[in-house]
Amino acid sequence: MKTLLLHARTFARIAPRLKGLNAALNIVTVDDAQRFHDAWTSTALETPPEVHLAFGNIDAFYSPSVREFMTAILKSPDFDWFQSAAAGIENPALVAIGQKAKRYTTNHTQAEAMAEWALWQALDFFRDGPGHRANQAIAKWERIRVREMNGSRWLIVGYGSIGQAVGKRVTALGGVVTGMRRTPGPAEGAARIAPPDALMAELPGADVVLLCPPHTPETEGMANAGFFAAMNPEALFLNLGRGALVDEAALMAALDAGRPAFAALDVTQIEPLPAESALWRHHKIVITPHDSSDTPGTIARGDETFLANLRHYLDNETLKHLVDRSAFVTG
CATH class of the missing domain: 3.40.50.720 (NAD(P)-binding Rossmann-like Domain)
Structure with a gap:
């Protein structure tokens, strides 16, 4: 079974849309206190989980737990898919994830x-x-x-x-x-x-x-x-x-x-x-402090992009806004 990593705020927002996926996905969350939990039972996890897919958005990257979020991804040996809420890929953190992930998708609704x-x-x-x-x-x-x-x-x-x-x-x-x-x-x-x-x-x-x-x-x-x-x-x-x-x-x-x-x-x-x-x-x-896209509408549209691609992923269909791995080659 694949394990999906979300920030706790993201899960709380989209949980109703994820019901019924328990048989296909194990969902874990990380909160602002740097703690991991089983998403559905709220059971605390003793150690950072190995994850296969993750949704990286403003909740995750502007959180005090961003280090834990990144570490869980980068230390997972079989990380398969990362959905970014951003359009660009040149940020060093995103490059590191892009080099790790087998598949990396972007979002253009901001x-x-x-x-x-x-x-x-x-x-x-x-x-x-x-x-x-x-x-x-x-x-x-x-x-x-x-x-x-x-x-x-x-x-x-x-x-x-x-x-x-x-x-x-x-x-x-x-x-x-x-x-x-x-x-x-x-x-x-x-x-x-x-x-x-x-x-x-x-x-x-x-x-x-x-x-x-x-x-x-x-x-x-x-x-x-x-x-x-x-x-x-x-x-x-x-x-x-x-x-x-x-x-x-x-x-x-x-x-x-x-x-x-x-x-x-x-x-x-x-x-x-x-x-x-x-x-x-x-x-x-x-x-303005690089906040032109920071609106509730952008967050909601980013969620929709992730949920649509998650359906494609689970149905073994082609993901939208897929980035070629060569884009993350450096040096």
Whole structure:
């Protein structure tokens, strides 16, 4: 019988959906006190269990028991399948699990929440939220000329699940989206698709430039001094991808020089961002702590992805969002 490892909060949330699987699965949990239990009987386990499959989500990785969760997986001699709640795989912990697991699957449903982050930042920029808040702080009644989302031109670099989720929303509000990806052809939410080698030519015409490609040797540091110099001086720069995509010193220098106009970052090169970082205090930068996807909806959709793949696993069907093992080869 296979043993499934879940965080205790995850099990409590999805337990009704797991009933009836007792004959096929032994389910164990780990809680925030670093203790393992039989999921159904709540019996404490004296030693960490050997597990065959696990669901790694925010409950597990943001828990005080993350070390115990990871150790149980990495020390299990016959670990078969890991379902991640994340889309990316470059985190060192995920790479270690990917190297251990015979099968590794990802999740792309967090794109819905991340798309709302992009719209939030863009609407605040277009409607000059900082200016209005500054006036309110000093009780100053003064009209501010603002812009509309309608007619705005967006360049979304990395037009995958996140890019498309943003593109659909922007298009619905009257914006015009150019998606940038290697694969040609139409894509939902984009008026057109441009290839990556057209990046520098596309930058000047965009009112909003959003980065959401994965971190690869090709994309590392792509947003550099030349990139920012090519942007429209009235444009907004957004990063929902990875901090390593951006030369942060070049971004601050460019903002000081007036091109682009503003930036919002959900990811930074070093996370957590050190208190001494100048990014915190730059008056043209908004920082959020890599939490654009952290919503109840994202958690619920991640659960659904896991449960759907669990059914495929138990029925010996092909798992969705399966990552080739070669992606975890390092060095």
